[in-house]
Amino acid sequence: MNTPTHDSAFAPLQNDSFIRACLRQATDHTPVWLMRQAGRYLPEYRATRSKAGSFMGLATNTDFATEVTLQPLERYRLDAAILFSDILTVPDAMGLGLSFALGEGPKFARAVRDEAAVAKLAIPDMAKLRYVFDAVTSIRKALGGRVPLIGFSGSPWTLACYMVEGAGSDDYRLVKTMLYSRPDLLHRILQVNADAVALYLNTQIEAGAQAVMVFDSWGGVLADEAFQEFSLAYTARVLGQLKKEHQGARIPSIVFTKGGGPWLQEMGELDCDVLGLDWTVNLARARALVGQHKALQGNLDPNALFAPPPAIQTQVSKVLKGFGTPHRGDGTGPTHIFNLGHGISQYTPPENVACLVEAVHELSRKMRA
């Protein structure tokens, strides 16, 4: 396919605090965005989704995807936008048949469980993911430079979990049975996934994504050693192929492993700019373990958003202070990007998100004063 074309003169970035913090540069406040910020907790999202008919109907329609991506930015002074899409678009493009039954998680029509199914896997034609790249370009244009746009994908291991299980799982029995019984098959899946994810993210960058994030949602279910071999190594394989610059701009990369706390030291050696952390992680300890060469993103418990505003402010303050003294801003020390430790809950009262965003901005400005 042709590289998605776009007007190379996108509007200049007005609020670059997120990109600066990713690159460990000074900002006057701690930038904040929220995983799954465009989502079901917003009534306007539910309205658009109901027009679209289904989740994939929403994700594959450029106008709808643009509309929902921008919805939280209309309400809140967030410092970044994130592409509205799903982490499983790549295996869908491999021909596995992704669907979302109402009220349930993702399902694949064709799970990958035996030698024959694994042999058939290949890096998908990016033309099948054109709807994603079109959405990226459309959103970037619609943003008009207000804040940067983050592109993303599931990690090779997380994609493999769904591809082998055929759906979400409580125990990951099928994919782990493969891991312990036929590691050769799983390695082959992960190689294809890693190269496909790298191509996918690079094409998002060409289409206009200004940062990219790898969601290793299920890395934390692996045993020590298995995590390093089957998740981390393939995340590293993705990172090794990523464009670090596009049209003169640095493109920061973020890796988020839910439950990755036990492996912060190893993750500190990844060739990415930012590590995302879940709420179990002590930010000061993470800062010490990861070292000076990464920004950290996170890590408020999404359930803190069910508390009344004064309690939310207290929790925001704990996270900011947990990270500690704001960076010196000379690119040598770590910086902090505020986020939740996982996606926002669909039951979150929207007004509490406003309280969160304002608290991050206000308190982090005070900490710099």
Next chain:
Amino acid sequence: MNTPTHDSAFAPLQNDSFIRACLRQATDHTPVWLMRQAGRYLPEYRATRSKAGSFMGLATNTDFATEVTLQPLERYRLDAAILFSDILTVPDAMGLGLSFALGEGPKFARAVRDEAAVAKLAIPDMAKLRYVFDAVTSIRKALGGRVPLIGFSGSPWTLACYMVEGAGSDDYRLVKTMLYSRPDLLHRILQVNADAVALYLNTQIEAGAQAVMVFDSWGGVLADEAFQEFSLAYTARVLGQLKKEHQGARIPSIVFTKGGGPWLQEMGELDCDVLGLDWTVNLARARALVGQHKALQGNLDPNALFAPPPAIQTQVSKVLKGFGTPHRGDGTGPTHIFNLGHGISQYTPPENVACLVEAVHELSRKMRA
């Protein structure tokens, strides 16, 4: 109630390797037992359960509970038995109405969600848990000293999760809403739970339990700081009240927090003998963080039991070597108790468990040679 009576002359312990390892004393092999070793993966368990009619029918009948506790010991050379019961017996005795719908997890008829419900909570009359203590005494007699018997309870926080949610949960939204909005209510629940759990475990010890374990199954869902305040502090409150000796024998205590990897240092300061670890934890790192004053228990991924025997042996060897050189056995260094990192899966092929137990014994003997 009267303290459960038992013949104070229980048969002397023949295989004391588990107790010795708990107390950091030398053993000629690494002792092994498995969380949920009496369970659905065994056809003989399913047969007894079907006679009993329901899970609680099984747990509340002394003969059935004794029968299923001993079943895995007939098949495998396990080094300890664990009482067959449920982690939620204490809140059931508080009057919350525990039930297990077929194919689903536990449910409480009366969840504890408001000030009035919290105010009503009290340490239950131990007479309501007589079926547990009777089972302990019966099992201890039936064991005839072959291996020691472990008693157990859910941790105060884990009990609170179920009491507030009313059932299992994906996101712990209700209990965490209470945590962030009304920490005073949650603290009151946890105080009652801690004192009830301590009394419950002490009564199990009087009835014949030779070691006790606190299952903090849901500690790992808490944010850093919240874990310390709402889980660890109340586990410590339980430990502070536990009998450390009974009729001249030391009664070791074990604390297992699923997902507790981020807090190994803090857990190392608990006043217990053994820390249970899940499979995400690197045993060598845990040994370094926890220090010399605890034995470590764990931590094979239960899904490794779906692999063929040679792969199981490889994984067993990795865990044993991960822990490192066996202790010197002078009570000053850490010792290792082999276990899974969580309960055994109901889908486990029973013959693979035999392979696991034999591999632990054989390989750990070789490591000492």
